[in-house]
């Protein structure tokens with residue numbers, strides 16, 4: 423299996439606080455990797471390290487075998503690393519279409535027709551085509567989550583990082599979003615999805631990792647990981663002795 427993304431012994435501290443501690447994780451091409459861990463475990467920081475918003479104190483990050491550890495965030499985006507944020511922050515005064523167009527035209531070099539068509543395709547995939555001319559600021563929470571996904575897809579990612587995209591949705595809304603994420607994955611995009619809504623995550627992820635205090639606690643087949651006594655103790659508060 424080809425590895426598309428790899429963190430190799432990565433560490434990051436903020437002052438005296440070690441947030442990521444010698445973390446090594448790899449993502450295979452086409453894989454859907456789920457990530458869980460307690461609040462403050464370092465999950466979003468891991469995404470910030472991958473996208474380049476935060477620089478590691480040690481270790482390397484490789485994308486398709488290329489060392490991108492020191493590459494600026496826009497260059498990583500152009501290579502095909504897209505992400506969504508926990509709290510959607512669209513351009514509220516712009517339309518849904520314009521929000522997606524920002525990503526589709528990022529970096530330049532693509533013909534106008536190509537950018538237009540790729541925006542339409544992204545809006546279709548994310549179920550927002552009927553809202554293309556609505557102002558982003560007028561969208562419901564589910565629609566804003568869809569737009570967050572659409573903006574991440576607009577750059578044409580090879581690897582998509584989803585940060586708690588299901589948070590705050592009703593069960594029905596969550597199921598609808600899961601269907602969309604499945605469709606994105608089926609189209610060939612490799613995924614890393616951080617999520618506290620575990621049942622949604624497990625319906626997409628074929629592998630699950632657990633991060634605790636910035637370290638890898640478990641990595642493997644999702645059900646086996648969820649049944650791991652250390653994971654139940656740390657993540658679900660189930661006493662190892664009582665388990």
Ligand SMILES: Nc1ncnc2c1ncn2[C@@H]1O[C@H](COP(=O)(O)OP(=O)(O)OP(=O)(O)O)[C@@H](O)[C@H]1O
Pocket residue numbers: 436441459460461462463464465466467468
């Ligand atoms: N830029 C920063 N400066 C200082 N501390 C930070 C910074 N970014 C994150 N932290 C701290 O690092 C720790 C890990 O934060 P992070 O957001 O990565 O955790 P998380 O696992 O994503 O948590 P959650 O599940 O609550 O979103 C927290 O204690 C947080 O306050």
